[in-house]
Amino acid sequence: MEVKELISRAKKQDSKAQMELYRTYKSYWYTICLRYNRNTFDADDCLQNALINIFSKLSQFDENRGNFKSWSSQIVVNDNLMFLRKKKQNFQSFELEDDKFVVEEVSEESSIISSENLTKLIQALPSGYRTVFNLYVMEGYSHVEISEILEISVGTSKSQLSKARKLLQHQLEVVI
Amino acid sequence: MGKNSYTELDKLFQSKLKDGNLENGDWNNPTDDAFLAAMSQVKPEEKSKKKTRCWPLLFLLLIPILLIGVKYTDEVNNLRSELNEIQQQVNDAQASIAKDKNEEANQLQSNDSATKESKVGEDAIQNNSKKATTKASINVSPKPSAIKLSNTSSKKNFTPKLTPSYTSVNESRINRNQNSVNNSGLDNKTTFNDKVLTAAVNNDKIEKIVDLERLTSSFSLITATRPKAKIEGLSLAAFEPEQKSNFGKNLSAFAFFDLNMNSIRMSGMENTGFTLTGYDESQLGYELGIGVSQNLSKRWAIAYTASYRHFTNKSLYQSEFLYEQEDLITSIDGDLVYQLFTETQTPTGAYITNQDLTFAEEMDDHTMMDANADIELFFNFVSIGAKPRFSLFQTKGLQVFAEAGLNINYLVHYCQSVDVEFSYEDKMMMHNSGDNYSMDDLNKISFTSSLGLGLEYNLGEHIFSSLKFGTSRSISSITASNNNTNDTRTYLDNLGISVSAGYRF
Structure with missing residues (x-):
């Protein structure tokens, strides 16, 4: 069944189509959640919240104004940010954060630069670094936009990104 | 770097x-x-909830306005036709009186004797001055076409005097009488003859005019500016019929109890995934309320009610489910499990279960399992209604009536109790039950129309009781259009008997 038809049927609350739509995009959505959260428990919670919002707001989706993947990923990102906001109370704490950068054991079965291992590297970043890195590198926001989203200064955003890159670069050099 | x-x-x-x-x-x-x-936890957008149709509410409000309008339109039309009739009668009477005057004037003129004429004339003047005065006292209508006369004999305790304003009116009438006599060829100077002519109008005609005057005064609704002339010793109101409307009177208050069989009607139900289709079992519900009723006319009345409704329904769904062994999975503990995801479409929304089937590994591949679901629904509403009533037959103590109405219902409590089980060869494979009280997928406001036929019996001067057979039918769905039921629209209907007792003021 085509995605277009799936969306159309899911909009009419067809549970089979909803399930099918979920199965089509679940890996993509879940990867986003994993990128923003250090552990899978939080990622699971974020995914559930995101699913509620995606299927609740599905009738708002207009295929003429964009594709479903980017529309839904925007919801997933927003839900992850909301989750972090609730967890951290506010993003000011990012500036004070200096978590230890510990990368979980990388999978030996796949290449060091596999999607799974790269995700683990991002997960290992302190949450402030991780969030800024995700927003800037993966979602393509500017520092000004990030400063507005996270309610931090532009300078903080830049410094967090710089630190995140340094840590990732170092880790990749070590691992490789 | x-x-x-x-x-x-x-x-x-x-x-x-x-x-x-x-x-x-x-x-x-x-x-x-x-x-x-x-x-x-998905709650589809609230958008469609805002599309609550308000036309039934408008209709509810319009009913009493229309009925009152019809009542008064009829009344005004009746009064207009009566007015025309009376006007005609007045015109006829005027013509008749003028004719009689002329005849009598001719008779008097034929009298040759001067002394006799003088005596008769003086006596007549004396007698008629009294009658003419009396006539003037009752002659209060400003209508110039109406000849106003009165008869002292019909009002024995009545010694009226003219107020100045009415003197002029009567003088003008006397002048008109003179003109009519002049037209018939009488001498202008014989004014005493004129008075004699006026006095000669017989009592029957006077009474007739008085009656006409009474009827004419009943048009106060149309000619509300009628002057209230005061005559010493007499209130004109004595001549006027009661003008006050009965509206506001004939009120009664009552309490009622309705016992009814509830049923559910569904439309737009789609079978998606594993959906059970079944049948509906009527259950007993009740309605308890109070109301006021207003008589609008002899046959029409309108009742406003406020009530508490309890609606209950039971649905039994039966279906079969295909078991496929390839869907067996191994759990973390190493056991073989068959996870069954089911969605049961109930009248008020989807009931989703996700549970392991026990004994699944013992089943043969591609066997059919029996699936049964018992779904009980309970709704409690607070309801306000308007019911116009028409009396089909009435005697002094008994009335047969028909009524139709519209109710607006507010959902105050809801419960869906679901019991789902899967079995194979009398072995219970899965059993799942639960209650749902969430009203998120339901319309809080709904509308029902009703139709009834009943008997009302007077137990005393003020007390009455009634027995009514009636049916009510939803005209708006209880399920919100944004629920999870694939556009299923659910309507609540019932058929029942109602008893009531009341007090008529």
Whole structure:
């Protein structure tokens, strides 16, 4: 069944189509959640919240104004940010954060630069670094936009990104 | 660390974690639990809830306005036709009186004797001056066409005097009488003859005019500016019929109890996934309320009610489900499990279950399991209604009536109790039950129309009781259009008997 038809049927609350739509995009959505959260428990919670919002707001989706993947990923990102906001109370704490950068054991079965291992590297970043890195590198926001989203200064955003890159670069050099 | 190396780093992450190049595996493959948990909390947009149709409410408000309008339109039309009739009668009477006057004037003129004429004339003047005065006292209508006369004999305790304003009116009438006599060829100077002519009008005609005057005064609704002339010793109101409307009177208050069989009507139900189709079992419900009734006319009345309604329904669904062994999975503990995801479409929304089938590994592949679901629904409403009533037959103590109406219902409590079980060869494979009290997928406001036929019996001067057979039918769905029921629209109907007792003021 085509995605277009799936969306159309899911909009009419067809549970089979909803399930099918979920199965089509679940890996993509879940990867986003994993990128923003250090552990899978939080990622699971974020995914559930995101699913509620995606299927609740599905009738708002207009295929003429964009594709479903980017529309839904925007919801997933927003839900992850909301989750972090609730967890951290506010993003000011990012500036004070200096978590230890510990990368979980990388999978030996796949290449060091596999999607799974790269995700683990991002997960290992302190949450402030991780969030800024995700927003800037993966979602393509500017520092000004990030400063507005996270309610931090532009300078903080830049410094967090710089630190995140340094840590990732170092880790990749070590691992490789 | 150079800028270029960061750009490469960024590109590496983007290429590996962005859309098309994502390497999928177990690490980023969540189970369906997240989806099932999410779907149980999904609340589709509230948008459609705002589309609550308000036309039934407007209709409800319009009913009494229309009825009152009809009542008064009829009344005004009746009064107009009566007015025309009376006007005609007045004209006829005027013509008749003028004719009689002329005849009598001719008779008097034929009398040759001067002395006799003088005597008769003086006596007549004396007698008629009294009558003419009396006539003037009752002659209060400003209508110039109406001849106003009165008869002292018909009002014995009545010694009226003219107020100045009415003197002029009567003088003008006397002048008109003179003109009519002049037209018939009489001498202008014989004024005493004129008075004689006026006096000669017989009592029957006077009474007739008085009656006409009474009827004419009943048009106060149309000619409300009628002057209230005061005559010493007499209130004109004595001549006027009661003008006050009965509206506001004939009120009664009553209490009622309705016992009814409830049933559910559904439309737009779609079978998606594993959906059970079944049948509906009527259950007993009740309605308890109070009301006021207003008589609008001899046959029409309108009742306003406020009530508490309890609606209950039971649905039994039966179906079969195909068991496929390939769907057996091994759990973490190493057991073989068959996870069954089912969605039962109930009248008020989907009931989703996700549970392991026990004994699944013992079953043969591709066997059919029996699936049964018992769904009980309870609704409690507070309801306000308007019911116009028409009396089909009435005697002094008994009335047969028909009524129709519209109710607006507010949902105050709801419960859906579901019991689902899967069995194979009398072996219970899965049993799941639960109650749902959430009204999120339901319309809080709904409308029902009603129709009834009943008997009302007077137990005393003020007390009455009634027995009514009636039916009510939903005209708006209890399920919200944005619920999870695939556009299923559910309507609540009932058929019942109602008893009431009341007090008529």
